[in-house]
Amino acid sequence: MVHNPAFAIILAAGSGNRCPGPERKQFIELKGRPLYLWSVESFARSPLISAIVVVGPPDDADTVGLMRTQLQSYPKVKKVVAGGACRCDSTANGMIALQDLAPLPETPVLVHDGVRPLVSQDLIERVSAAVDAERSAIPVLKPTATVKEIVDGRIVGTIDRNRLGLAQTPQGLPYGLLREALSYRRQHRLDLEITDESSLLEILPPERRHKIIQVGLEGDPDNLKITFPEDLRRAEFLLDQVDQAGGESFAPRWSTGFGYDVHAFAADRRLILGGIEISGHPGLAGHSDADVVVHALVDALLGAVGAGDIGRHFPDHDPAHRNRCSLDFLKHAVEIVRQRGFRPQSCDLTIVAQSPRLSPHIPAMQKRLQPLLDCGLNLKATTTEGLGFTGRREGIAAYAVATVSSRP
Numbered sequence: 001m002v003h004n005p006a007f008a009i010i011l012a013a014g015s016g017n018r019c020p021g022p023e024r025k026q027f028i029e030l031k032g033r034p035l036y037l038w039s040v041e042s043f044a045r046s047p048l049i050s051a052i053v054v055v056g057p058p059d060d061a062d063t064v065g066l067m068r069t070q071l072q073s074y075p076k077v078k079k080v081v082a083g084g085a086c087r088c089d090s091t092a093n094g095m096i097a098l099q100d101l102a103p104l105p106e107t108p109v110l111v112h113d114g115v116r117p118l119v120s121q122d123l124i125e126r127v128s129a130a131v132d133a134e135r136s137a138i139p140v141l142k143p144t145a146t147v148k149e150i151v152d153g154r155i156v157g158t159i160d161r162n163r164l165g166l167a168q169t170p171q172g173l174p175y176g177l178l179r180e181a182l183s184y185r186r187q188h189r190l191d192l193e194i195t196d197e198s199s200l201l202e203i204l205p206p207e208r209r210h211k212i213i214q215v216g217l218e219g220d221p222d223n224l225k226i227t228f229p230e231d232l233r234r235a236e237f238l239l240d241q242v243d244q245a246g247g248e249s250f251a252p253r254w255s256t257g258f259g260y261d262v263h264a265f266a267a268d269r270r271l272i273l274g275g276i277e278i279s280g281h282p283g284l285a286g287h288s289d290a291d292v293v294v295h296a297l298v299d300a301l302l303g304a305v306g307a308g309d310i311g312r313h314f315p316d317h318d319p320a321h322r323n324r325c326s327l328d329f330l331k332h333a334v335e336i337v338r339q340r341g342f343r344p345q346s347c348d349l350t351i352v353a354q355s356p357r358l359s360p361h362i363p364a365m366q367k368r369l370q371p372l373l374d375c376g377l378n379l380k381a382t383t384t385e386g387l388g389f390t391g392r393r394e395g396i397a398a399y400a401v402a403t404v405s406s407r408p
């Protein structure tokens, strides 16, 4: 069955004051990755979702900027915008961002809490499939306990639990209907506390509301909303179960980058290669310390996360980089890789030089570079049998391949 492509709005704007700690709840890490990124990851993987808008905290440009960096490697994330004073304002900001994508009135928009990291592909699929122009789809869990009505600490009655459902997200609404409800709320200045998109439809006037069908789909008990520290522990436990079962639903993403660099010999310079000094041999010309090995490695790491090249981050006309130790560039490149949600997993380099003889120096280079990368590192050296510019001893070349993954 082919469905319309759907859009997702991930709300990561809340202040989350029930979970202790200095950070906002959506940025607390679950297995090394912020909670909201788990949600983004699930929607990004769904073939039914064609575009995602992420809504960050209001009045916090630094955090929204950091989120944009973290989300750069997700092509489906079209925009990261600041949220508003309440959930509806945040949803409204997400909807404004979706306008550029020219949605149709019946296009399903799935609004999801950034603090529900374990949303399954099955739930995303069922919610998207159930939405049409006049129909919303809301996942609900049936209460299993007996539900009491309590007033001032005293039980005043028992509520028929068969008539109740605990709403989850993603909540699926057609774009036109969600926009209509948001503008109705704005026009009538309704300041009611609205805690989900389904209740937004309930504020519409009765004659309009009667034409809308809200379908309650079966929710997923594992689709936890992380509210208290024990929820986080339970989420970790559930993820371990998925890992042990060899589940694919949280498979990490992998990426590879390539780097190449050349520097010419210069008699009056020290030779710095792979972060170490090799004495008794002319050095290499360059603006920084001209460590051609580290430069190739930096380009490979930047390439793996689509972050351009070394010249973009460390321009050679910048006086700050004159004679700079290239290991600083390497540390910065590893930081960029991490900011984009990846970690180096393995690096392989080949240094091409007719002289000096490099094999005795490889272990020292390895020892210097490996702790900065914190991953597998393989270093090799070769000559070109006297051929070409390296063979004529005019300079040194280096090739590097870096593989990174989002595995925590």
Ligand code: MG
Pocket: 261, 262, 263, 286, 290, 291, 292, 295
């Ligand atoms: Mg260079």
